[in-house]
Amino acid sequence: MAKRPIYWRKSSLLEEHKSLGGLGMRNIESINHAMLFNQAWRMKTCPNLLVSRVFSGKYPSTWFENSISGRRVNAASWGARSIMKSVSSMKGGIRRTVGNGEATSITDHVWVGDNRIKFKEHSSFVGTKPTWVSELKCSNHSWNASSVWSLFQSSTARRILAIHTSNRGTQDGWDWSQSSTGAYSIKSGYWFHKNTGKVEENTVSQFWSLWWKANMFPKWKIFIWKVINNAIPTKQNLRRRHIDVSPACVFCGKEESLAHLFRDCELSMRVWKSCSLGIHGLAAVETHVGSWVKNFLLYFLNQDGNSGHRVVFFSSILWSIWLHRNECVFKGTKASAVTVLELARQWMSRWEVSHCLNDKVRITTTSPNKAWSWQVGVHSQGDMILIEVDGAWKCKGDYGDGRWSAAAGWRISRSGVEIKTGAQKVLASSPIQAEAMAVLLAL
Known part of the structure; x- marks a missing residue:
């Protein structure tokens, strides 16, 4: 009889974006739709391709528009139906360019x-x-x-x-709304399809955005993610999943839970107090251990940056507690706070060596060739026409007559002699468009 694996967390959490607290694992259905729509988008935007002409010859030339509106094409093959279905599923991200x-x-x-x-x-x-x-x-x-x-x-x-x-x-043409350039990419299509239909708008977590950029061992990042999400096989978690193990902590004999193992156990408290961080676990007994870990890591990341020693040492202590716990469970090693601290120092030394090696690699891989250089704000000398432009854009506030939200100005000179200047109120939906309108009016 096949053994059932233990699923520590739901697949929906694992498939969430890393900046939202997930692991970024790909959803097969969404990636399939994104790749199929990539073919449909390519055929629509490149009508001269052989595959585009064959497809438009076999099926109505308006197959793309029909798919957006939900109208099916009769007697279509399985592959064609899949491509058209992908267009229908992505219609929320398709825009018209006028x-x-x-x-x-x-x-x-x-x-x-x-x-x-x-x-x-x-x-x-x-x-x-x-x-x-x-x-x-x-x-x-x-x-x-x-x-x-x-x-x-x-x-x-x-x-x-x-x-x-x-x-x-x-x-008129077609545009993809999920990219700044209007061009479709499988990555943008995947996240659009995956997030379609969600009621609540996802907000990027400051902690997770900083955490995945931190300069430390990748296995530590995954381990801390497991700790925060209670995806560690502690004895309490194993018993909840009907695994017959002793509930006693190998360090002190009390019930082993996530909070107890990493913070509330007497041995863990001695470790936190004895280390250079000087953390007192009793002060946060009422706080969820996941929030406790996140709060400390976020504080260290904001104070010291991605390569700060405190965030690395904090992570190494959590990692060392888990390693020592496993040694006690599976090898019968005697529990000792000194051993945990020594393990943490060893892992810190490994991190420092790898950190120095990474810095050396960055230095040696830098191109020895002289980089391109230029000066900002220095006008060209000689017989050359110079066009200077500037755009101003107002996001919110009173626009006077309620219509104008931007302005563009330009100055044209030749060999230092001013030829023409001008300024005009324009309508723009972004600062970049205001600058572009200034260039267009100057030309």
């Missing part, structure tokens, strides 16, 4: 921000409301500002008018 606006629906497509927009309830717009984005533009392809302001709320109108429109009348 060109001429003729193929972008105002309310059905996501083209402003990350959510669909809607008309305001009491609009001053006279006539039938438009359906396509192209109906919000003038004949010269610029936005019809009066229509936009009358149809939408002021916050939505500002975001619409901040979208740059080309006067060349290019076709």
Whole structure:
């Protein structure tokens, strides 16, 4: 009969991002959808590829749009159905990029921000409301500002008018909202699919973000994660899973639990008091041991940085307590606080040696070639046209007339002689867009 393994924690925790307290293990379903959608995205954005032409020849050319809207294609193969299903599962991250606006629906497509927009309830717009984005533009392809302001709320109108429109009348395209460049990647697609449908918004933990960047042995990082999440095979945890073992602690004879082993045991208390950290375990008996460990490590990381000796020594003591406990259980070694401290010092010495070796490797692998250098703020000499630009963007506050949120300025000179200057109010949704608008206006 096959033996059942012990699952110490749920798979949902193991699959969480490391910055959220998980181990970052990949979910097979999400990674499969992300890789399938990568093929679909490639065929859609590169229509001249042979596979794209074959796929669009066998199935309707609107297969991508049909998959987003949930319309199925009849008589599709198993592989094609899987690709189309991946498009449907990723539709929340797909946006429209506006060109001429003729193929972008105002309310059905996501083209402003990350959510669909809607008309305001009491609009001053006279006539039938438009359906396509192209109906919000003038004949010269610029936005019809009066229509936009009358149809939408002021916050939505500002975001619409901040979208740059080309006067060349290019076709509408597709964009991936989960990356700053708009390009799809399997990594961004995986995390999007995995987090789709979650009610609560995940917040990055300061401790875990610092912990995984700490300069120490990788096995210590995993071990501390297990301690914080009570995933250590202590006798109490083993008995909860119906493993017939003695509940007595090998150090003192009391019931062995996670908190008792690493903090509340008499031997552990002597170790913490005798070390250079001088920690008194009795002061935190009411605190959960996982929170107790996190609080100390976070304090040391904030005070000393990723390579601080205190965070390493604290981790080495926890590791040494566990090693000595196993020696007492499986080898019959006599319990001794001196042995734990000696083990901790030995592991600290190993870490210091490895730390020095890593520093030497970084020095020797540095390229001996002279690095490129430049000076900031020094104007070029000679007969050259110089364009200086600057953009200012206001995130919150009073915009005066409620419309303008940014400004752009530029200065053009030649051989030190000023040729032209200018400044203009612009609509922008980010500081980078304000700077880019300044460059565009200067050119």
